[in-house]
Amino acid sequence: MNPLYVEGIGLLGPGLPDWATAQAVLRGEAAHAFAPTQLVPPARLPPAERRRAGPVMRLAMAVADAAIAQAGSDPSTLATVFTSSGGEGANCHSLCEALAVPNPLISPTRFTNSVHNAAAGYWHIAVASRASSTSLCAHDGSFAAGLLEAAATQQAEARPLLLVAYDLPYPEPLNSKRPIPENFGVALLLAPERSAASLGQLRVRPVAPDGGPSACADASLESLRCAIPAAAALPLLEALARQSSATLRLHYLDDLALQVEVAPC
DSSP states (O other): OOOHHHHHEEETTTBSSSHHHHHHHHSSSSOOOOOOOOOOOOTTTTHHHHOOOOOOHHHHHHHHHHHHHHTTTOOOOOOEEEEOSSOHHHHHHHHHHHTTSSSOOOOHHHHHHTTTTTHHHHHHHHHHSOOOOEEEEGGGGGGHHHHHHHHHHHHHHHOOOOEEEEEEETTTTHHHHHHOOOEEEEEEEESOOOOOOOOOOEEEEEEOOOOOOOSSSSSHHHHHHHHHHGGGGGHHHHHHHHHHOOEEEEEEEEEEEEEEEEOOO
């Protein structure tokens, strides 16, 4: 596939409050210190929707906004790929509770917000975008699946694209079956051509999963990578922060990995 050029990065996770702050940790200049992820209401939404925005919308829109701001792009023109291993767990939990009692009453708003493309829908409405959008899930390989989809879309359409990956904890009892310890989100603004502001060049292709996925240099970051599917992006973010060349393998499927060749710009 043709190379992808990273024009903007949004990052939000435990001890990683934004891309600018996280770079010292990702470069190995400071140790990672775990701290709860702080989610704020999305400023792009009107006040009524902002108050109702759940954690998924807050996380996905925060990292998307950060990547857009760094790249200086017009979000209304951008195609998007949203990827998550589980999507809106809190609303699904509430729907399950409602269905578990006699004569259940299902909230239309709950149902609307429970679907897997809810975050993408809110984003495109907020930025008045009619560009194409894909929402997908591939369990623990969801970040790799999203990056591969972004590369394929850009190969076909040759225009800038926003990739947003996010995962959040489930409420109990779902959490006991699918434990995700914290909120984590990352967004990459990807372009088909290099610019003066490009942060790195990526080439991706599916390969055999020989040797397993690439690990993080920092032990605390490695624990996040192993525990949160969206945090599979961390080795890639380390290479981008260090402005170094690297050939990485990301978990995708049981019999397939995604190789990512990173080069500085």
